[in-house]
Amino acid sequence: MLKVIIGILFGLIAGVLATIYMIGGVSGINTPPGQPIQAPGPGAVPPATAQIVLGEAMFNEVLATIFxxxxxxxxxLGGGDPQAGGxxxxxxxxVEEGSGVRSGxxxxxxxxxxxxxxxxxxxxxxxCAxxxxxxxxxxDLRFDAPTQSVYGQLNIETVNLDGVNPALSVLVTPMVQSTLNTRVNPIKIxxxxxxxxxxxxxxxxxxxQASVQDVRAAVQDGALQLYITYNMGGKPLTAQPPAAPAP
Incomplete structure (x- = not known):
């Protein structure tokens, strides 16, 4: 079970980092498959539920290491060649920090x-601008039951530019927003x-054996709390020998 939990932890971290830093991606905004992941419902957590807690500081330490x-x-910018243009x-x-903001x-x-x-x-x-x-x-997080997968969609809300002529800002601002949105979605976390x-x-x-029945998520006390509820069952490791014929 410890191996499973460690795999989930590092899979989630890698997926979120890929969402933020992936430089490949698709050419348009695609809604990930599945249904939006909801917050846990009222009452007790179902018994066959694993709870994973990931703190904000842990994510940002990984990001600091990348930089x-x-x-x-x-x-x-706009889907061209980043090496072109001299x-x-x-x-x-x-960048790690700029415009008075630290990436994280x-x-x-x-x-x-x-x-x-x-x-x-x-x-x-x-x-040159x-x-x-x-x-x-x-x-936004989504769970796709047929593939038992969790997807994310990164939504760039606004773009704040410095040092751009207002006439060019009208062109550059939506281009930056579109590029950031379309290069990364959807992401399999x-x-x-x-x-x-x-x-x-x-x-x-x-x-x-256990398959995922439901996934819930909540941000509480500076941490992402992920609740994974399983359907559990047993399966023989080897085929059982046929029953002896009746005398």
């Missing part, structure tokens, strides 16, 4: 939110293999 030990994420590529670079996860009330600081440039017909800025975002349980118990010659 310290890895190259900053760079991706094209010394003025049309590209955005995510922010558990704001009941929301799973993020702040992204960035620098960038836009190679326009009027010349260099800018800095930041964007607030929120992450946890797949069925990470959530499922298949635990052989040799003494019983059987395997304890």
């Amino acid at each position: 310290r030990d890895m190259n900053p994420p760079v991706f094209a 010394d003025c590529p049309s590209a955005i670079t995510l 996860v922010v558990f704001n009330g009941e929301r799973l939110a993020a702040r992204l600081a960035f620098t960038g440039s836009y190679n326009s017909m009027f010349g 260099r800018f800095t800025g930041w964007s607030p975002a929120n992450l 946890l797949d069925g293999g990470q959530l499922a349980i298949d635990m052989p118990i040799a003494a019983t010659n059987a395997s304890l």
Whole structure:
């Protein structure tokens, strides 16, 4: 069971980080499959429920490590080539801190939110427009029962630009917002293999198996609390020998 919980923890962290820092992605905004994950209902938590608690500080320590030990994420503004344009590529670079904002996860009330600081440039017909800025975002979670997977959709709420001529800002601002939204969605945060349980118990010659029945999530006390409710059952490890014929 410990191995299963560790897999869920690191799968969730990797998925959320991919949501924020992924530089590939799809070419348009796609709604993830499944249904929105709701908050836990009133009353007692169902008995076959695993509760995972991830603090805001843990996410941000991972992000700090990425900025310290890895190259900053760079991706094209508007879907072009981030390496084109010479010394003025049309590209955005995510940075650890800028415009008075530090990039990171922010558990704001009941929301799973993020702040992204960035620098960038836009190679326009009027010349090179260099800018800095930041964007607030929120992450919506969905559970797809057929694939036993948890998906996320990152929603960039607004874009705050610094150092851009107002005439170009009208063009650059929606381009930055569209690029951030369309490059990352949808994101698979946890797949069925990470959530499922298949635990052989040799003494019983059987395997304890569990599939996910429901997923609930809540942001409370500066932490993301994930509730995973299972349907459990047993399955023989080996085929049972046929019954002896009656004498």
